[in-house]
Amino acid sequence: IQMACNFVTNQIDNRYTNKLILAPMVRMGTLPFRLLCLEYGSDIVFTEEIVDHKLIKCKRIINPVLNTIDFVDHTGCVVLRTCAVERDKVVLQIGTSCKERAVKIAELVTNDVSGIDVNMGCPKDFSVKGGMGIALLNRPDRITEIMTALVKACQIPVTCKIRILSTLDKTLELLKLIESTGVSAVSIHGRTSSQRRTEPNQNDILRAICNAHIVNIPLIANGMSTDVACHEDISKLNRSIGSNSIMLARAAQRNPSIFRKSGMLSGFIMAQRYLMYAIDYDNTYGNTLYCICNIMHSLMDKDIGSKITSSRSMLELSNALQLTEYYEQAITKRKSIYSSLTGEDRN
Ligand code: FNR
Numbered sequence: 190i191q192m193a194c195n196f197v198t199n200q201i202d203n204r205y206t207n208k209l210i211l212a213p214m215v216r217m218g219t220l221p222f223r224l225l226c227l228e229y230g231s232d233i234v235f236t237e238e239i240v241d242h243k244l245i246k247c248k249r250i251i252n253p254v255l256n257t258i259d260f261v262d263h264t265g266c267v268v269l270r271t272c273a274v275e276r277d278k279v280v281l282q283i284g285t286s287c288k289e290r291a292v293k294i295a296e297l298v299t300n301d302v303s304g305i306d307v308n309m310g311c312p313k314d315f316s317v318k319g320g321m322g323i324a325l326l327n328r329p330d331r332i333t334e335i336m337t338a339l340v341k342a343c344q345i346p347v348t349c350k351i352r353i354l355s356t357l358d359k360t361l362e363l364l365k366l367i368e369s370t371g372v373s374a375v376s377i378h379g380r381t382s383s384q385r386r387t388e389p390n391q392n393d394i395l396r397a398i399c400n401a402h403i404v405n406i407p408l409i410a411n412g413m414s415t416d417v418a419c420h421e422d423i424s425k426l427n428r429s430i431g432s433n434s435i436m437l438a439r440a441a442q443r444n445p446s447i448f449r450k451s452g453m454l455s456g457f458i459m460a461q462r463y464l465m466y467a468i469d470y471d472n473t474y475g476n477t478l479y480c481i482c483n484i485m486h487s488l489m490d491k492d493i494g495s496k497i498t499s500s501r502s503m504l505e506l507s508n509a510l511q512l513t514e515y516y517e518q519a520i521t522k523r524k525s526i527y528s529s530l531t532g533e534d535r536n
Contacts, residue, residue, distance in 0.1 A: 204304075204346060205374035205407035205434055208232040209423060209448050212376075212411055212438035213282040213308065213350065216479055220257070220270045221466035225459070226441055227278060230448035234275060235436075238282045238308045240321070241290040243268055249297060254526050255471055258301045270470065271301055280304040280348065284311065286320030286331065288338035295343045307335060307349040310378050323382040326351060329366050336370035346373035350411070352382055353394050360394070361403050368404040376409040376436050386439070390415065392430055399431035407433035414439035420450055442483050457493070460485045461510050467503070468512070468519045474503050481506065 211218070211226040211234040218237035226234050247260035247268050260269040271279055281302045285291040295305055309332070311322030318324075325332055332349075339347045349372060354360045360377075367375055377398065379390040390412035399408055410432035417423055417440040427435045440447045445463075446454040460481050467477040481497060488494060496509035507516035528534055 201405060201433065202346070202373050202407055205233075205348070205409060208409075208434040210376075210409060210434055210436040211235055211441050211448075212436045213238050213306070214438050214442060216476060217442055217483060219472060219476055219480070220272065220275075220470050221463055221472050221477070222445070222480055223275055223279060224272075224466045224470075225463050226445045226448055227275060228462070229446045229454075230450060231441070231445075233278050233280060233303075235280045235282050235306060236269065236271075236302075238284045238311065239269060240284040240319075241287065241294055244283065244294050244297070245290055247297070249301075253530055254523060255469075257470060260297070269298075272470070276301065277303050280306050282306040282308055282350070284308050284316055284319075284321040285335060286325065288335045291335050292338050292342045295339055295345075295347075299344060302345065304346040304348060304373070305339060305343060306347075306376075307339070309349050309351045310382075312382055323352060326354065326363070326382060329363070332363075332367065333370055336367065336372055340371035348372055348374045348376065350376040350378065352378045352380055353391060353398070355381060357394060357397050357401075360398055361401055364398070364404050364408075368406050372406065374407040374409055374433070375404075376411050379410065379412040386412075392416070392426070395432065396430045399433075409434040409436045411436040411438070413437070414441075414443075417447065419453065420447060423447070443486065445484070456485050456488050457510075461512060464506060464510050464512055465515060468507065468516050471523070474501075474506070477503065477506060481510075 209230060209232050211231045213235040215237045218235060223234040244260060247262050250259045250261050252259050257270050257272045259267050261267055279302050281298055283294055285307060308322055309325045316322030336349060349367060354363060364375060377395060379392055379395040395410050410430045413426050414437055416426060423435050444453055444456060445459055463480060463484055482489060493509060500506045500509055504516055507513050
């Protein structure tokens with residue numbers, strides 16, 4: 190009987206164990222980048238944070254030309270685009286301070302994503318003023334309300350992403366409270382609300398949290414990108430911290446092939462592959478340029494960098510990255526799908 194009990198109490202949700210996770214990143218974490226990270230070995234990819242007010246007003250539209258599901262606002266702007274390739278691996282991160290809005294969003298996206306995450310780590314003014322992000326860390330009542338309501342309403346796993354608090358005990362207490370709401374996992378950024386990303390991550394605190402074994406849900410360690418130079422560093426950190434999974438933001442932004450077991454590829458190859466996804470999924474030029482500049486960061490002072498920054502369209506970006514033919518073929522194919530579906534020509 191004792192053994193059986195141990196087995197039950199020690200069982201841990203395996204959807205978030207031993208996983209390499211792409212962290213939520215505003216602007217970076219749109220569909221092309223998520224697909225790129227999945228292609229190079231990430232197991233789970235988080236969307237950028239989307240604020241509940243914005244998503245709640247969107248309509249869910251099936252896009253038959255791109256084969257995507259789009260959440261589109263009244264101006265026609267695509268707030269979230271996803272597709273079948275990532276269906277079982279993508280987690281939508283929301284910014285919220287209100288259980289009703291959070292639940293409405295869960296209902297809107299429940300068939301299209303594999304999980305919902307609440308951001309409790311954003312220190313930006315607009316988040317804090319709206320009672321979101323790190324503002325939630327001081328409101329255990331609000332955390333309980335939102336997370337309990339989401340868990341109750343959702344068929345898919347619900348998680349949240351927090352920062353460490355000022356002491357280990359306070360952080361452990363918060364984790365116990367979050368666990369009691371029924372969430373499937375928690376990501377922990379090893380910096381306090383007042384610490385910036387330039388300061389060292391408190392890996393020793395993350396280690397103490399994991400070694401306390403105070404909760405029975407997977408703990409996902411985050412904040413270690415400055416300690417990760419190659420793929421092997423990820424598993425070394427996971428072992429040394431004792432976390433169930435690792436979540437990377439800036440290391441993936443620098444080079445998404447950090448997730449690749451067999452070694453990293455050049456920034457140029459990553460940028461080309463990224464652009465292919467951006468073309469295939471009709472990503473906006475502005476977002477594509479932003480992501481390519483980040484992926485190509487160390488090459489931006491070279492000749493190719495000036496070609497990229499002086500581009501003004503997806504075609505010019507494609508020229509800069511030697512993908513003109515790929516771009517032209519993709520556009521021709523898209524036009525032909527569009528005409529076969531509507532009987533009209535699209536220019
Ligand atoms: C972030 N971060 C972040 N966190 C979050 O919960 N939601 C978000 O939308 C964003 N956006 C974002 C954009 C960019 C460009 C960066 C660099 C970071 C924080 C991020 O997920 C992570 O917690 C920190 O960057 C620490 O992890 P790394 O970078 O050391 O792996």
